[in-house]
Every structure is written in C-alpha cells, then in structure tokens.
Amino acid sequence: MKVTRVLIIADPWIGHILEGQKDWEMRAQATSHRGWFGLIRKGSGQVVGLARLTECGLPLSPDEMIASHEHHRIPETMIRSGTVSRWIIPWKLADIRPPEQPVSYEHKSGAVTWVLFPDEVSIPLTKLLASTVPLSRNDETRPARTINEGVVSLITKRSTIEEPKKGMCPRSRNSR
Template sequence: MKISKGLIIADPWIGYILDRSKTWEMRSSSASHRGWFGLIRKGTGAVYGVARLVDVGAPLSPAEMISVFERHRIPEGMIRSGEVAKWNVPWKLDGVLRLARSVPYRHQSGAVTWVQFDDAVSEAIARQLNTPSETDVSVPPSPRAVKTTSHEPRRSSLAPAEHAVHASQLSSSSSRTAGALIGEVTLTQGNIDHNHIYLRSFFERFPEDAVGGSNRHERARRDVLVEWGGPVPVRTDLDGSKRFFRARGWIRDFFVSNEAQAGDRVRIEETAPYCYRVSLKKRAR
C-alpha cells in the first residue's frame, strides 16, 4: 500500500485519532480524496500514522456537532463559544494505524490542505505497514457510543474503550523514565469500595487545563494520560469538585491487581507533561 499524501492535524486531535477514540476529523471544507493518507502531527514535520478517508459529510450545525461529540471529540463549550465555528465538515475516518516509528517528511512551502510525500517517505511508511507490529492490534470497540471531536476532550464512564490507549503508544519517557513525585495518599476502605483515589493534598500540582467541573459535561480542555501498570494506559481529565481522576473504571483493576488494602499508599509521579504513573506502596504489616 502506497501512501502518497498526508494531512496535518494538531494535538490533541491527532492523539484521539491515533488512539481511535475520534473517527471524524472536522475541517472547514469538503475533500474529493478517498482512501489512505498519512497523519502528520502539527509542528513535528513527521508522519505518525495512517488512516483511510471513507466519506465526507455535510456541514453540521452547532446542535448537530454537540450531539455527535463521540465522533469528533470537540467539547460542547468550544462549539457554543464559536471557537470552532468554521470547522464543521466531518471527514469520516477508518482503519487508523499508528506507526511504530514516526517518519520525517519535507514540507513544501505554502499553505496546503494535503501534503504530497516524495517516494522515500512513501516507501518508509509502506515498510512499516508491511511489517507486523504491536501497533496493528485493534482497540476493542466501545460497548456504547458516548459523546466526543477533532478539537477536544470529553469521555463517559459508560465507554471504557474511549479512555484506553495501547501501552505501546506511550512515549518512552513516560514508561521508562523515573518520574517526578507529585504526591502520595493513604487509601481508605471507602476509596477501595468506590474505586477512587483522592488527590486533594496535592491537587494543585496538576495542570489547570486538565481540571474540569463536577460532571462529564464539564470536561477540562485537556486530558492527562495515566499509566497504572495494566495493559492499557488511560486518558482522563480531573474532577475539580471531588478532586480525583474522572475516569475510574481502571481503578478497580488497579486495586485488585495490587491487592490494595486500607492503609496502603498510592504514589503519583509525573513522567512527562500531562503523563502520570500511578503505583501502590504496601503498608508494613
């Protein structure tokens, strides 16, 4: 398969596409192209994955965009504010694959929608696509659609797959580097029974733009990535009212796999910007 063109997409939208929680890339105009293209992370000069453009929908009204949040991942607040008013044409994607190694390309001068790749770039992409790798493993489908965009976050606890990212997709710094300690907290039986970890004593150490309101309709502008020792890290924002991670489905598995008991301590480390590692320290018995 030859990929001859690419599309530049900014964070966090390209991240959502690569972890397959976003299937519509919202653009300001239609496209005649159908088929495969490269996913270029804005500002990096490199291709990070590939996707297939299968269809382009009609422009959506703000109300329509809000109703299909799970497709594009743009928060309701951004839509209502008019900040993304012109980005209302859904480019519908399928078959997303993350490359094991990003492929640099030479960007031609001038503003263009599609970036044309030279043969060397196309061949470098093709070599990775023709070689089986852990990036070819599918993320399990969400058991239920949730509201989500091409411009930002929001996830429901009803759709755990929306929070999951393959461990291979973590940056090497987040999975291998010793992290900076954010804080430690002692578990109570209530934490274990209700699947949450209180972050109150060090909550101010998390970035402000990753802190949302008290419910899923008040999500933060940005998510954090949590590595907890399981097969898949988790994307979530933080509940600013209750002061814990909003996504909590993974916490039960974390407690079970570590045989957590009241009195044990949970350690939170920052391994990279917006990336955290959660581990358990057993209480001396």
C-alpha cells in the same frame, strides 16, 4: 496501494485520533480524496500514523456537532462559543494505525492541508501500512501491534477489505 499524501493535524486532535478516541477529523472544506493517507502532528516534521478516509459528511449544525461528540471530541463549550464554527464537515476516518517509529519528512512551504510525498517518504509509509494493524475504538489496549508481534497476517485480512468508492462529497445540504 501507495501512500502518497498526508494530512496535517494539530494537538490535541491528532492525539485523540492516535489513541483511537476520535474517528472524525472536522474540516472547513470537503475533499474528494478517499483511501489511505499519513497523519502529521502539526509542527513535528514527522508522520505519526496512517488512516483511511472513507467518506466526507455533510456540514453539521452546532446541535449535530454536540450530538456527535464521541466522533470528533470537540467540547460543547467550543462549539457553542463559535470557536470551531468553520470546522463543520466531518472527514470520516477508519483503520487508524500508529507506527512504532514516526517517519520523518520535509515540509514544503505552502502546504496547508494535504502534503504530497516523493517516493523516499511514500515507500516507507506504504511498507508501514503493510506491517501494522488498525486500532479498534473499543480496544482498551490501544498500542499498535505489528505482524512481527504475532498478530494475524494482514495479507489474509486485507484481501477481504474493499476500498471505498471515489467521489466528491457534497458541500452543503442544499447543493442538490
């Protein structure tokens, strides 16, 4: 599996993801991408983590967003005020993996959401994927652990992981 794209995410949301406290990234549009991608802290010029996009949910109402706070971490006051009224589609993340060291990249002008990488960035990200284990939302220790630190081999674990099925996620509840 090659990691060829990354998602730009602003603070404080990227911090919540990397701390294992947030597993939905709220967006204004659906995406057809499924699988592994890098996480960029907006404005940093660095890939600060990896995650797997498992699915794209349906647009949420304000009440549904308030009820799912533990997944996206958007405060109720922001939801009720309309500040985040565009960001109602949950991109559901899994297997979040912060690296020991960020990977630098050059941000091309015009890239707003997804950044596609050449091999000189993609190869280190793919190697990083093989050398880290995901955070658990229930894991109180939070820091990433690597194979070199004695964690169970990912090769054994990875052989049992199935990649999610590809496909577009619906843009609205009434689109069918």
